[in-house]
Amino acid sequence: MTEKVVIALGGNAILQPKQEATYENQRENVRISTEIIAKIVKNGHEVIVTHGNGPQVGNILRQNEEAKDVVPALPLDVCSAESQGFIGYMMEQTLKNELNKLGLNNQVVSMLTQTEVDRHDPAFEDPSKPIGVFYSEEEAKQLAEEKGWDVKEDAGRGWRRVVASPNPKSILSSDTIKLLTDNKVIVIASGGGGIPVVREKDGSLTGIEAVIDKDRSAFRLAEEAKADVLMILTDVDNVFVNYGKPDQKALGTITLEEAKGYADEGQFSAGSMGPKVEAAMKFAEMGGRAIICSLGQADLAVEGKAGTQIKK
Ligand SMILES: Nc1ncnc2c1ncn2[C@@H]1O[C@H](COP(=O)(O)OP(=O)(O)O)[C@@H](O)[C@H]1O
Ligand SMILES: NC(=O)OP(=O)(O)O
Numbered sequence: 001m002t003e004k005v006v007i008a009l010g011g012n013a014i015l016q017p018k019q020e021a022t023y024e025n026q027r028e029n030v031r032i033s034t035e036i037i038a039k040i041v042k043n044g045h046e047v048i049v050t051h052g053n054g055p056q057v058g059n060i061l062r063q064n065e066e067a068k069d070v071v072p073a074l075p076l077d078v079c080s081a082e083s084q085g086f087i088g089y090m091m092e093q094t095l096k097n098e099l100n101k102l103g104l105n106n107q108v109v110s111m112l113t114q115t116e117v118d119r120h121d122p123a124f125e126d127p128s129k130p131i132g133v134f135y136s137e138e139e140a141k142q143l144a145e146e147k148g149w150d151v152k153e154d155a156g157r158g159w160r161r162v163v164a165s166p167n168p169k170s171i172l173s174s175d176t177i178k179l180l181t182d183n184k185v186i187v188i189a190s191g192g193g194g195i196p197v198v199r200e201k202d203g204s205l206t207g208i209e210a211v212i213d214k215d216r217s218a219f220r221l222a223e224e225a226k227a228d229v230l231m232i233l234t235d236v237d238n239v240f241v242n243y244g245k246p247d248q249k250a251l252g253t254i255t256l257e258e259a260k261g262y263a264d265e266g267q268f269s270a271g272s273m274g275p276k277v278e279a280a281m282k283f284a285e286m287g288g289r290a291i292i293c294s295l296g297q298a299d300l301a302v303e304g305k306a307g308t309q310i311k312k
Contacts, residue, residue: 003228004046004181005302008218009033010234011052013295014087017134017157021059030087031094032295033233038098039299041106046181048225049091052214053083053192058132058161060086065147076163077195077207084112084191091188099186107185114172114205115194115212115220121166127152129165129211130271134158155272164210168193168217172205174224181225193217219279223286230283231291231302232276239277239292239308241267253309256284277310284310 013033019025041047057079064073074082088110096108127150135143140151140159154160171177171190180187193212197205215232222230238250241262251262259281268274273292280290293307301307 002044002046003302004048004226005040005229005231006048006050006218006222006225006227007037007040007298008214008230008232009049009051009295010232011054011056011214012235013233014051015055017055021055021133026056026087027090027094030090031098034091034095034098036295036298037095038102038104040302041099041104041186042102043299043302045229045302046184047186048177048181048221048227049095049186049188050190050214050218050221051087051091051188051192053080053087054129054131054211055133056083056087057192057211058130062132075207076209076211077197080192080195080211081112084110084195087191088112088188095186095188108188109180109185110188110191111173111177113177113190113194114197115168115190115217116170116172116199116205117166117196117208117210117212118169119198119208121164123166124164124210127162127164128271129163129213130154130160131163131211132161134160152271155269165193165213166196166208166210168212168220171217171221171224172197174221177221178225190214190217190221213275215275215279219282222283222288227288229289229291229302230280231293231298231307232280233293233295233298234276235294237294237297237307239268239273241265243267243269243273251308253304253311256281256310256312259284259310280308280310284312287312 060079092110144151193214196210268277283290290310293301297306
């Protein structure tokens with residue numbers, strides 16, 4: 001059965017924390033991801049791809065800040081647009097190559113996407129979105145002091161700079177995305193959660209400095225593009241209960257009620273698995289099928305044979 005699938009690729013899939021942030025490393029990781037996405041297309045599904053940008057947007061911002069005496073620094077929303085362009089370029093090119101290898105000639109387009117947020121969102125007062133590279137606690141605190149950054153510990157993996165991450169209210173080009181997918185075009189959209197923008201009183205749009213969580217905006221994208229499946233890909237095969245403890249247990253197919261129960265127990269860390277499960281539950285609530293799984297198992301998971309699957 002053909003299903004419309006929104007695939008959300010984790011930042012880890014594009015740049016692993018221990019890798020050097022070279023173009024070559026990132027392009028190869030993206031190529032590996034698009035090899036799997038091409039298989040899903042080959043199996044007959046309509047696909048919309050979205051992706052994270054945490055490491056990349058942090059690096060672009062840093063480049064701008066460090067070089068500001070030579071070239072004026074650009075604001076964070078523009079860095080977000082740059083990251084969408086750069087990742088979209090790698091993804092569009094490698095996906096087309098991988099589709100060609102499978103004898104498929106689908107059109108692929110990557111769209112710069114703006115996401116509307118509320119300028120009064122309380123998230124602007126409480127920066128929480130980790131961007132850029134990881135630091136030791138000592139380095140992070142020193143950088144915070146020297147450069148005025150906000151820094152936080154990131155889900156047990158080290159310390160990172162954090163910026164405001166408002167809730168995505170609407171993906172602005174979702175009508176166009178839907179039109180394209182309805183016409184069999186594979187769309188790469190809303191990368192890095194989308195470029196954050198706010199609507200002025202006269203209806204016009206302007207950018208605002210923030211980085212939107214891509215799991216939250218993937219849910220909005222799936223909702224607005226009327227997808228059947230929301231698939232969030234990360235670096236673990238399943239969602240676990242008692243994660244990291246000797247009695248950890250992988251979750252297979254679970255009901256929305258079961259997922260809510262585990263979330264209420266605090267099983268999913270705020271900065272990592274929490275937003276994924278939250279997005280998956282909201283999508284399941286709407287009657288869709290939500291999957292959280294590893295990149296390597298994505299083609300099996302879409303057929304219901306792997307990963308954590310949440311249904312109403
Ligand atoms: N309950 C859980 N089950 C599985 N993984 C979890 C859980 N709680 C926290 N995690 C962590 O969440 C990580 C995935 O989140 P994150 O690194 O933010 O993803 P990505 O960058 O791929 O979007 C996993 O690598 C794992 O360490
Ligand atoms: N924007 C965003 O959520 O990126 P990551 O998935 O890379 O953190």
